[in-house]
Amino acid sequence: MHRYVLKRIILLIPVLLGVSMLVYCILDLAPGDAADILAPDDATLEEKEALREELGLNRPVLVRYFEYMWKLLHGDLGESYLSPVSVWSAFTQKAPNTLKLGLASVIFAVGTSLPLGIYAARHRGSWKDAISMILAILGLSMPNFWLGLLLMLLFALRLGWLPSGGADMGLRSLILPTITIGTGMMATLTRTTRSSMLDVIRQDYLRTARAKGVTEEVVIKKHALKNALIPIITIIGTMLGGILGGATLTESVFSWPGVGRLIIDSLNGRDTPVVTGCIIMTTMFFSVVLLAVDLIYAFVDPRIKAQYASKSKKGGEKKDGEKAAEA
Amino acid sequence: MAKKQQKPKLDANGERKQRSQFGEAWHRMKKDKGAMLGLAVVSILVLVAILSNFLLDYDTDVVGMNTKERLQSPNAKHLLGTDEYGRDILFRILYGSRYSLSVGLVAVAIALVAGVTLGAIAGYKGGAVEEVIMRLTDIFSSVPNMLMALVVVSALGQSMLNLMIAIGVTSIPQFVRITRATVLTVRNQEYVESARAIGLSTPKIIISHILPNSLSPIIVQTTLRVASAIISASSLSFLGLGIPAPNPEWGSMLSGGRKFIRDYPYMTLYPGLAIMITVLSLNLLGDGLRDALDPKLKN
Secondary structure, eight states: OHHHHHHHHHHHHHHHHHHHHHHHHHHHHSSSOHHHHHSOTTOOHHHHHHHHHHHTTTSOHHHHHHHHHHHHHTTOOOBOSSSSSBHHHHHHHHHHHHHHHHHHHHHHHHHHHHHHHHHHHHTTTSHHHHHHHHHHHHHHHSOHHHHHHHHIIIIIIISOOSOSSOSTTTHHHHHHHHHHHHHHHHHHHHHHHHHHHHHHHTSHHHHHHHHTTOOHHHIIIIIIHHHHHHHHHHHHHHHHHHTTTTTHHHHHHTTOOSHHHHHHHHHHTTOHHHHHHHHHHHHHHHHHHHHHHHHHHHHHOHHHHHHHHTOOHHHHHHHHHHHHHHO | OOOOOOSOOBOTTSOBOOOOHHHHHHHHHTTOHHHHHHHHHHHHHHHHHHHHHHHSOIIIIISOOOGGGTTOOSOSSSTTOBOTTOOBHHHHHHHHHHHHHHHHHHHHHHHHHHHHHHHHHHHHHOHHHHHHHHHHHHHHHTSOHHHHHHHHHHHHOSSHHHHHHHHHHHHHHHHHHHHHHHHHHHHTSHHHHHHHHTTOOHHHHIIIIIGGGGHHHHHHHHHHHHHHHHHHHHHHHHTTSSSOTTSOOHHHHHHHHGGGTTTOTHHHHHHHHHHHHHHHHHHHHHHHHHHHHOGGGOO
8 A cells, every 4th residue: 555655656756747848848839938028118139138148048948947847856946037926935825715716616516416416316217317417417518707707797796796706805705706616516526426326226235225124315325325436536536636727717707816817827928937837736736636536545445445455566557457447 | 349239129020120330329319319409409500600601701790890880789680789899799609600610620630630549559559658658648637628728829829720739639638548448448359369360460450440449439538528629719718818809709709798798798698608509519419429329338
C-alpha cells in the first residue's frame, strides 16, 4: 500500500513537468508579449527591446523555461510581469474564493443528485424515472454560462433577491454561482447514481435482504447504496479535483474574484508566469485529489484494500489494465 | 463487441431475419423515442446549417446593420426580435448553426483521427510505445479541458480554424483512452492472431480487423464529444476568444446580449436556447446509440 502511494506520487512529477513545459511553450507561440502590453503606446522599438531585455524575454524559450523550472523546483513560481506581486501571492489570494465556490457546488450536486438518482433507480421505467432523467439530460445540455445569466436575470435583476455578482455579500453572493456550476455536476452524478444503483438492485443479495425481512429503507441505504458507491465516488472525486480549474465561465459571468478570472485576465495581458503558475497549481491540485480518491476506495471497499495488500508486480499491471478499461 | 441478439424475429417461413450488427443496432434504436427525437433534430439542424447559406444573405440579413429597427422585442416581422444594431436575431441564430456545427464536427474529427490512431497503436503495440503515448495522454488530460483550450486558442490567435484546433487537440486524450481500452479487449482474439499468422502488416491488421470490432464505443464517444465541443466553442466565444464578432456564433451573440440583459433579455435567451437544443439532441442521440450498440450496458 505504501509503495503504491509512493509510486503514484513519483509518477506525478513527470506529469507536472510535462504540463509546465507544454503550457510554457504553447504560450510562447502567442503573438505579442508582455513588453508590447507594458510599453507605453508611443514607445520606440528600442525602448520595447530594452523592456524585453529587462524582463528577460529576449532569450530563447528553452533557456527561459529551464530557468523557470529551476526556480519552480525551489518552490518559486516567479513574478508577475504586469503587477508587482509574486505569482504565488496572486494565486493564493484568489484560490480560496474558487475553492469555496467549488466545494459549495459539489455539496449542492451531491445533495440533490444522490436522492434523485436513487429515486429514479427505484422507480425504474416509470414516469418518475423518466422525469428525473429528462431533468438530468437537460442539466447536462445547458451551457452553464447561459444558466448563470438566466439565474442572474431572474433572481438578481427581476426579483432582486440575490446580488448579481461579486463576492462581497457572503453566503448570498455564493448561491447563484453555486447553482450554476452545481447543475452540470448534478446532471452527471444523477445519471451515474441511477445506473450504478440499477446494477446493484438486480443482485441476489438484495433479494436475500428483502427476503429476510429487512425494511426497504435499510435495503436501499445500507445494502444497495454502499455497494453502488464506487462509481459515484469516482465522479465526485473528479468533480472535486476539477473545482479549481472548472469555474472559469461562471466566475466571469458573476464577476467572482477567483482563479479562473485571474487566468483569463493574465492570458489577455500575456502575463505568462501567472498563467503557467496557475495552471501548474490547478493540475497539481487535480492530480492530488484524484490520488486521494483512489486511496479512499480502499476504505470504502474492503475488496480493493485486499487487492492493494496482495499486490505483486503482475497484479499492479493488471490494475492498470482495469483502469484503462474503465476510462 | 459481442453481437448480443435479442429475441429472434421470425418471418413468415419461420426463419430468423438476418441483420448486420449495425442493422440490429438501428432496429433497437428505432424504439428509443429520445434517440429518434435527437436524430430528427440533429438532421434538421444540419439542413438549416446547409440551407441558411442559400436562403440568407450574409451581408444584409446576418451582419448588416439596420439602426432603424434596433432593439425590437419579438414581433411579427422579427420573430425573435432584433439586437442593438437592428439585426434579426432569428436569422443570426439560424446562420449561427453553421459555426457551431462545423466547429463541433471538425474539432471532433481532428480528435477522432489523432486519438484513434494513437490509441490503436498504443493498444496493439504495447510496451514502450504504449507507455510513451499513455504518459503523454496523461499530461494532456491532467490540465482541465477548458483551460487547455483557452491557452491554445490564445496562443494561436482568434479564428474559426484555431478554435477547431484548440478544441480538437483538447479532446484527443478521451479518444486515445477509449480506443486503447477497446483495442486491448480484441487484440488477443483468434481472428487477429490468424490475420497475423497469414502475414498481414500491422497497419492492415489494425485498420481492417481491430478497429471495425472496436467501433461502438468510439461512435458513441464521437456523438457525445460533438455535443461538448459545441459547448466549448460557444464558451470560448462567450469569453471573447472564439469566433470574432460580428459573426453570429451563438456564444458571442450571448456575450453581446449580456450588456442588455436587464431590458432586452430575449437577446441572451434565444442564442442560449439554440445551444441547448443542439447539445440536448446530440446527447439524446449519443445515449440512444450507446444503448443500441451495446445492449449489455442498458439498464
